[in-house]
Amino acid sequence: MVEALCKGDKTALGRAITLVESNHRKHFEEANNIVTQCLKQQAKSIRIGVTGVPGVGKSTFIETFGQLLTSQGNKVAVLTVDPTSSQSRGSILGDKTRMEVLSKDPNAFIRPSPSGLSLGGVTRKTRESIILCEAAGFTIILVETVGVGQNETTVHGMVDFFLLLKLAGAGDELQGIKRGIIEMADAIVINKADGDNLTKAKIAKSEFENALQLYPPKENGWRPKVSSCSSTENTGIVEVWNIISNYVDKTRATGYFDKKRKLQNKNWLFEAIEEQLKADFFKDSLMAEKMEDYVSKVVSKEISPFYAADQLITLFKTRS
Numbered sequence: 001m002v003e004a005l006c007k008g009d010k011t012a013l014g015r016a017i018t019l020v021e022s023n024h025r026k027h028f029e030e031a032n033n034i035v036t037q038c039l040k041q042q043a044k045s046i047r048i049g050v051t052g053v054p055g056v057g058k059s060t061f062i063e064t065f066g067q068l069l070t071s072q073g074n075k076v077a078v079l080t081v082d083p084t085s086s087q088s089r090g091s092i093l094g095d096k097t098r099m100e101v102l103s104k105d106p107n108a109f110i111r112p113s114p115s116g117l118s119l120g121g122v123t124r125k126t127r128e129s130i131i132l133c134e135a136a137g138f139t140i141i142l143v144e145t146v147g148v149g150q151n152e153t154t155v156h157g158m159v160d161f162f163l164l165l166k167l168a169g170a171g172d173e174l175q176g177i178k179r180g181i182i183e184m185a186d187a188i189v190i191n192k193a194d195g196d197n198l199t200k201a202k203i204a205k206s207e208f209e210n211a212l213q214l215y216p217p218k219e220n221g222w223r224p225k226v227s228s229c230s231s232t233e234n235t236g237i238v239e240v241w242n243i244i245s246n247y248v249d250k251t252r253a254t255g256y257f258d259k260k261r262k263l264q265n266k267n268w269l270f271e272a273i274e275e276q277l278k279a280d281f282f283k284d285s286l287m288a289e290k291m292e293d294y295v296s297k298v299v300s301k302e303i304s305p306f307y308a309a310d311q312l313i314t315l316f317k318t319r320s
């Protein structure tokens with residue numbers, strides 16, 4: 001499977017990702033084995049996070065942007081991080097036919113979010129899927145996520161460049177946006193800059209530019225850029241790619257690009273340890289038994305949550 005995958009076989013890639021996404025213990029070793037082999041085969045890639053509220057046009061943007069990239073000879077993989085898909089109400093990113101043209105492009109690979117997992121689970125699997133896609137020769141990885149909750153922070157931690165899509169004229173442009181996201185964004189792109197929206201988009205662009213002036217440059221010296229585009233009319237899309245290419249060139253030249261990836265890998269290890277420890281703790285039958293007792297003591301204010309946690313963890317440690 002790894003051999004076929006490394007030759008760019010999309011079916012093998014899809015199968016490998018399915019293994020990685022599996023929650024069966026017996027698939028775990030096999031998936032690990034594949035990921036480890038793929039780590040050595042990764043292509044030099046650019047990982048781009050694309051976020052924005054539902055309806056901002058993420059999939060339409062990726063459809064148009066992805067076609068520009070493949071037309072330039074790039075191989076593009078699209079992965080989604082959408083933990084809402086694990087809930088019964090279904091995914092925000094939806095089952096509707098998305099990216100119709102791009103999905104038929106031989107140089108593109110589109111994979112929806114793994115379902116039935118928490119954000120932590122989706123994160124881990126998406127990270128491993130990125131590695132598999134890169135081993136299959138995909139050089140541009142687009143990680144799409146809905147701009148709600150913790151998702152953006154999570155995706156920010158696994159990409160080189162973070163793109164925030166915004167709508168013009170949707171009301172208080174600057175007030176409605178969470179400060180944290182502005183700080184994470186390497187570029188803010190106002191989508192749907194077409195038709196009646198054109199003037200509003202221009203105003204929004206200068207408002208964002210002014211607002212960003214108030215922020216200090218990022219640690220790597222980069223000042224986030226503001227741009228506008230129409231994903232349906234295919235205008236301003238090349239400009240977005242120019243911004244990203246420029247960022248990549250600059251940060252590769254300074255060594256920041258590699259430094260950030262190394263740091264992300266280190267964080268990934270720490271997160272994996274945390275997750276594993278947590279899972280082991282909560283799966284432990286004695287812990288589950290004791291937990292009930294401690295919860296009632298905490299709820300009735302007999303003991304503090306901190307003390308209870310300390311007692312439980314001490315007990316857990318004696319078991320391992």
Ligand SMILES: Nc1nc2c(ncn2[C@@H]2O[C@H](COP(=O)(O)OP(=O)(O)OP(=O)(O)O)[C@@H](O)[C@H]2O)c(=O)[nH]1
Pocket residue numbers: 052053054055056057058059060061092093094146191192193194229230231232233
């Ligand atoms: N006029 C205009 N409409 C657009 C543009 N981009 C997307 N749309 C429309 O906006 C709607 C939402 O677009 P999607 O691409 O599905 O948005 P999304 O952000 O992926 O939405 P979710 O999947 O719900 O998160 C669709 O009806 C698109 O046709 C654009 O550039 N201009």
